Amino acid sequence: MDRPVATFTIDGVTEDSNTPAAPAGVAHPRSIRSFVTRVGRVTTGQSRALEELGPKFLVPYKAELLDLASTFGREAPTILEIGFGMGEATAHIAGLMPEKNFLCCEVHLPGVGALLKRIGEQGLTNIRIIQHDAVEVLDHMLAPAVLAGVHVFFPDPWHKARHNKRRLLQPPLVANLARHLMPGGYLHCATDWQPYAEQMLEVLGAEPALENTASGYAAKPDYRPLTKFENRGLKLGHGVWDVVFQRQTARQSLAQKSGT
Template identity: 75%
Template sequence: MTEPTISPATAQPETAAVPASEGAPPAGVAYPKTIKSFVRRAGRTTTGQAKAFEDLGPRFVLPYAPTPIDANAVFGRAAPLVLEIGFGMGEATAHIASVRPGDNFLCCEVHEPGVGALLKRIGEQGLANIRILQHDAVEVIDHMLPPGSLDGIHIFFPDPWHKKKHNKRRLIQAPLVAKLAARLKPGGYLHCATDWQPYAEQMLAVLSAEPLLANTAEGFAPQPAYRPLTKFENRGLRLGHGVWDVVFVRQH
């Protein structure tokens, strides 16, 4: 797919969903069953995160099941559904859910301290519009999200796999983008962000080549108001690092 959103393998933003096997093909339509959409990161769950798991996990963490999700039943209401792939420590996720209370957010993350951290934020901020799936996002997309079921998708700071020989491990590849586009409703959006320019250029090229998607900007998009600057992102900006947002919409 450190802190908030999704982190690069280096000291950049969050932890994110990325294929894990050495020399593996990108996540997409055809891939060996052993390929996952993430890399498990080392980390220790704090006492506060463990308590959040105990107190809030039964309500906010959903069990994975290879059947289409009934979002209205899961959230207890009918509302636009946004999928987030890899939220790291959940800082941006909690912020977005708080400023968009009318939307439901289904968030995939396998990193246990990150799930605990987001649960802790949910409790502290009284958020009711987040549900978490601690499971491989590719399997969630394949088996739980039917075509046309999503109003939006967020993928913030996925692992950039800086070395050229590792670029094939990046999450944003044509086969996966085709899956994501198919699950958007007409007018639904796909929003990606990265602080690694070569990956930003790849994102723009891959999304531009998907026939179901149309760019909302001439090239890179302005940062949408709902996406906050995390403390890691602010640190990077102070060091002169750029951040690129790419926002496309489903055409038909």
């Protein structure tokens, strides 16, 4: 069993943060991040994975466009994952889809170490990790229309009404994600908090570049596994909602404008 060997903290927004409100008119307030502060432990196995596999699979954050073909060593459709936690779903999906590249953003070191450990155990080659805020990665490292898909699974729901504005999936970010999707690319979100699911439907549905692939919530795609946490919640009667939207193609946009 892995033995804890280190602890860490990362500065960021917390539920009780005194972060000042963003100025009016700011398109994407700096107070909104793709993560919240957590304290965690890096185990010996995670530490070993960081040391041994980090040089190959970690991509340093730089405020310049990333050459995806060079980064992955091949040309392939690229999926961006925002906030992969401990990497259980990420490794599962990457194993199911070896023909696709997965660019994964997570700021918390134990999660990064855990995913690297899974990469080594499963022999995965199609994952690269950026240990940085996904919002800044989008803004500075990815070109428009370069992504085949985006996964946002179980982002922090910010349960309290006065904190809802800190939720990741706000109109400016959704517009930014849509801009980075290639025509026909998809945005798949999942949450176990119904009010957030309702907001997801509302915000994604209001983005003109996106179209819902279902009449409302989507059936869980086969590629997204049920995590231990999710299974436990379902046994307790908690719901899980998937929302899947697609970037419109030029033909779809034209048909929508013409009203046909």
